[in-house]
Amino acid sequence: MMQRVWALALVTCKEGIRDRSLYGIFLFALFVLGLNIAVAGFFMRDLGKVTVDMNLAALSFAGLLLVFFIAINLMAKDIDKKTIHLVLSKPFSRGEYIWGKYVGLLLVILFAQAVLLLFSCATIASVHAMYPNYFAGFSWLVFFVAVFFVYLQQALLCAIVVFFSAITSTSFITLIFSMASYIVGISLEEVVFYLRSQAATQEVVASAALQRTLEVVSWLVPNFAAFDLKLEAAHGLALDWTRLGVTCGYGVMYIVILLLLASLIFKRREFN
Amino acid sequence: MAGQRSKWLWLLIVLLLPVYAQLHTGSWAQRAELRQSQSVGFLVPSQFSRVLACGYKGLLADYQFLRILTFFGDRSLNQQPPTAEDWDYFRDSIDVITDLDPWFYDPYVLTEGLLTWDAGRIEEANALLAKGVRYRTNDWRLPYYIGFNNFFFLKDHAAGAEYIMKAARLPGSPSYLPTLAARLAYYGGKSQTAVLFLKQMLAENSDERLARRLQLRLLALERAAQIEDALQCFRHDQQRDVVKLSELVSSGYLESLPEDPYGGRWGILKNGRVFSTSKFVEKKKTDVE
Numbered sequence: 001m002m003q004r005v006w007a008l009a010l011v012t013c014k015e016g017i018r019d020r021s022l023y024g025i026f027l028f029a030l031f032v033l034g035l036n037i038a039v040a041g042f043f044m045r046d047l048g049k050v051t052v053d054m055n056l057a058a059l060s061f062a063g064l065l066l067v068f069f070i071a072i073n074l075m076a077k078d079i080d081k082k083t084i085h086l087v088l089s090k091p092f093s094r095g096e097y098i099w100g101k102y103v104g105l106l107l108v109i110l111f112a113q114a115v116l117l118l119f120s121c122a123t124i125a126s127v128h129a130m131y132p133n134y135f136a137g138f139s140w141l142v143f144f145v146a147v148f149f150v151y152l153q154q155a156l157l158c159a160i161v162v163f164f165s166a167i168t169s170t171s172f173i174t175l176i177f178s179m180a181s182y183i184v185g186i187s188l189e190e191v192v193f194y195l196r197s198q199a200a201t202q203e204v205v206a207s208a209a210l211q212r213t214l215e216v217v218s219w220l221v222p223n224f225a226a227f228d229l230k231l232e233a234a235h236g237l238a239l240d241w242t243r244l245g246v247t248c249g250y251g252v253m254y255i256v257i258l259l260l261l262a263s264l265i266f267k268r269r270e271f272n
Numbered sequence: 273m274a275g276q277r278s279k280w281l282w283l284l285i286v287l288l289l290p291v292y293a294q295l296h297t298g299s300w301a302q303r304a305e306l307r308q309s310q311s312v313g314f315l316v317p318s319q320f321s322r323v324l325a326c327g328y329k330g331l332l333a334d335y336q337f338l339r340i341l342t343f344f345g346d347r348s349l350n351q352q353p354p355t356a357e358d359w360d361y362f363r364d365s366i367d368v369i370t371d372l373d374p375w376f377y378d379p380y381v382l383t384e385g386l387l388t389w390d391a392g393r394i395e396e397a398n399a400l401l402a403k404g405v406r407y408r409t410n411d412w413r414l415p416y417y418i419g420f421n422n423f424f425f426l427k428d429h430a431a432g433a434e435y436i437m438k439a440a441r442l443p444g445s446p447s448y449l450p451t452l453a454a455r456l457a458y459y460g461g462k463s464q465t466a467v468l469f470l471k472q473m474l475a476e477n478s479d480e481r482l483a484r485r486l487q488l489r490l491l492a493l494e495r496a497a498q499i500e501d502a503l504q505c506f507r508h509d510q511q512r513d514v515v516k517l518s519e520l521v522s523s524g525y526l527e528s529l530p531e532d533p534y535g536g537r538w539g540i541l542k543n544g545r546v547f548s549t550s551k552f553v554e555k556k557k558t559d560v561e
Contacts, residue, residue, distance in 0.1 A: 042338060044378045044482065053330040060327070187323040194319055228327050235375040 004092040005100040012104020016074050017111060025065045029116050032058035033123040040127050048135035049234040051127045055120045056146055056230045059113065063154040064182070066112055068175060071105045071161050076171030084271055095263035098162060102259055105158045113151055120147075137236035145244065146233035152251050153227040157182060159255040159262075160222075166262040166269070184217065185224035192218060222254045308350060315364055318371035325372065333373035337382075340365045344386065348485075359391040366400055374407040384417045385473065385482050389489060389552075394425040412445035420469045463496040463546065488533055489552055495530035496546040499538060502526045503546070514540070 016022070036054040040047045078084040087097065124143070128135050160181050164174040192214055226247045232239060316324065325332040340362060347354050354362070366379045366387075380401055387397040398421055404414040419435030422428040440449035452468070470490040474483060499517065502525040506514055510523075517538050520526045532538060536550025 039338075042341070043334075044381055046377045049330070049373075049376060050334050053334055057328055057331045183326065186327045190323045194323075224327065230328075230330050231373055231375065234330050234373070237375070 001096060004096050005103060008092070008097065008100025009103035009107060012074055012101055013107035013111070016070055016104065016108030019070050019073065021069050021073075022066075022112060025062050025069075025112070026115070028065070029058045029062040030119060032061075033119055036123055037127055037130075040131065045134060047127065047131045048138040048236075051124055051135075052138065052143060052146075052234040053230065055124060056143075056150065056233060059116055059120060059147060060150045060153070060230075062116055063109060063113060063150060064157070066109055067105075067154055067157045067161060068179065070108060071158055072165070072171050072175050072178065074105060074108070075101060075161060075165035076174060079165070079169070079271070080171060082271075088271075094267045094269075098166060098259060098263040098266055102158060102162050105162070106155055109151070109154050109158065113147075113154075117147060139233075139236040142229070142236050142239060143233045145239060146229035149227045149229050149244075149247070152248065153224055156222050156224070156227070156251050156255060159258045163258050163262040166266040181221050182224065185221045186228075187225075188214070188218055188221060189223050189225040222251065227251065307346060308352070315361065315368060318368045321368060321372060329372045330376075333369045333376055333379075336365060336369045336372070337376070337379055340369070340379075341382070354390070359387070359393060362391070363387065363393065363396050363400070370400065370403055374403060377404075377408065377411070380404040380414055380417070381473075382482070384421075385486065388421055388425060390485075392425075394421050397421060410443055412439040412442035412449070415439040415442070416445075416449070424466055424469070463493045463500055466493045467497050491533050492548065492552050495532065496538075496548070498530060499526070499546045503540070517546075 032054060036051055036058075039054070040051055043050050078087055088094065092100070124138075128138070157178065161174060161178050164177045165171070168174050168177070195211070195214070229239075231237070321332060321336075322329060343358075344354065344362065346352075347358065366383050369379045370376065383397050383400045387393050387400070398418050401414050401418050401421075404411070405418070408414055415435045416439035419432045419439060422432035422435060426432075436449060436452060439445055440452075467490065470486055470493065474486050474490065499520070502520045503514065506520060506523065506525050514520060517529060517540065521529055529538065532548045532550055532552075534548065534550035534552050536548035536552075539547050539549065541547055
């Protein structure tokens with residue numbers, strides 16, 4: 001089974017790397033990294049923080065573009081172009097198809113992020129060399145941990161893309177649903193805690209129905225903000241390893257459950 | 273035929289280019305005028321901007337900080353003194369930026385450089401700096417700034433000493449800090465206090481615009497301190513106060529009365545501190561040529 005999943009993953013990965021949009025995304029990320037070198041000097045003291053902010057923003061935004069444009073395209077192609085019949089006639093199950101595609105997407109993103117990370121490290125090192133006195137709080141370890149969590153966030157988003165591709169018939173709907181999930185997931189935490197703090201001071205009392213809806217949404221959509229370590233990396237703050245472990249486990253568990261659900265639904269799906 | 277058509281298209285493009293150039297220049301000039309006449313920029317409250325940042329809170333804080341730097345840079349370039357409304361905007365912006373990223377050091381430096389000296393809003397500056405103290409727990413400079421503000425502007429020596437001592441206990445603080453509290457208490461509201469402080473701030477700062485303002489103020493304060501020193505010597509020797517500052521020159525305590533770089537005239541307050549009629553504020557250009 002693992003062999004078949006891996007074989008499909010490799011095919012998906014090769015197809016993804018051949019996608020021309022990848023060059024566009026690389027160019028965009030490289031532009032932001034170049035901009036970083038130009039802009040860093042505008043600030044007064046915290047140049048290290050600004051550099052890390054821009055680098056992580058470039059990596060994570062490039063990742064979002066990869067997921068929304070390349071991953072969705074890779075998932076939807078088989079169904080849109082009816083090649084799914086050909087693929088499913090091969091000797092592997094629909095469940096294996098889902099897992100194979102997912103691992104393939106992870107490989108594409110891993111490849112792209114690894115290339116971008118090399119450029120990013122070069123950018124940080126050169127700004128560091130230009131302004132050595134303004135990198136007091138910077139730590140490579142925290143930076144790499146933050147990059148790993150950026151990758152984990154994209155892995156989660158890929159699982160969401162695979163799930164919606166399994167239940168919808170067009171890539172556009174998958175795109176809209178995945179984007180909506182991302183926006184809700186990244187802003188949910190702020191809204192929940194804001195309402196809680198307001199309820200505590202009795203300034204704005206949210207209705208019970210709204211509170212309950214938010215509670216339900218927080219179970220359905222992953223809390224992407226938990227994977228955001230950009231501020232910690234920017235200031236080289238001490239990391240709480242237990243917190244990171246819990247977050248990592250939370251993400252992996254969400255991915256596994258969502259993909260199992262996706263394979264269940266995909267097994268019952270009929271193609272015409 | 274096709275070649276003929278593309279020739280016409282090229283001609284059209286060549287004709288349209290100067291029109292575009294004209295409109296482009298006009299549009300940028302309009303924007304420059306608009307920005308100058310706008311009293312304040314818009315600001316999204318932090319409850320919303322934290323959500324709208326979509327996970328890019330640090331980057332949004334950087335962008336907002338650049339905007340506020342440009343806004344006050346424009347004001348200073350056009351010699352437009354900021355209005356009370358502008359200062360409200362400044363305070364609220366720094367509040368939002370430090371809500372987005374409370375560890376970001378630059379906004380606190382800018383607050384100490386502008387909101388105290390230029391706007392005279394000491395309590396508001398201290399409130400913003402106190403937020404920084406809560407987050408940057410190992411940074412001695414922020415409690416040091418609050419301590420200085422208490423000493424120099426608010427004349428609250430007890431609170432000032434408390435903050436300076438707090439700063440002295442933090443790692444990396446200069447060894448002179450523990451004795452500085454005592455020196456500051458001795459000088460109190462005198463110009464020497466500010467000279468010591470500004471020298472340290474200048475050493476910390478890399479922004480040219482802020483550095484220019486600080487250097488000018490440092491020069492003015494050094495001259496005020498020079499006069500204050502001469503006054504003290506006069507009082508010590510003659511057992512009385514001077515009636516006019518020119519007395520210091522005629523009796524040989526000063527070679528000449530130094531010039532106020534802001535263009536004001538010197539005077540003496542009852543507490544012995546020297547002041548200038550310029551209040552150390554850059555004058556707006558009134559001559560329109």
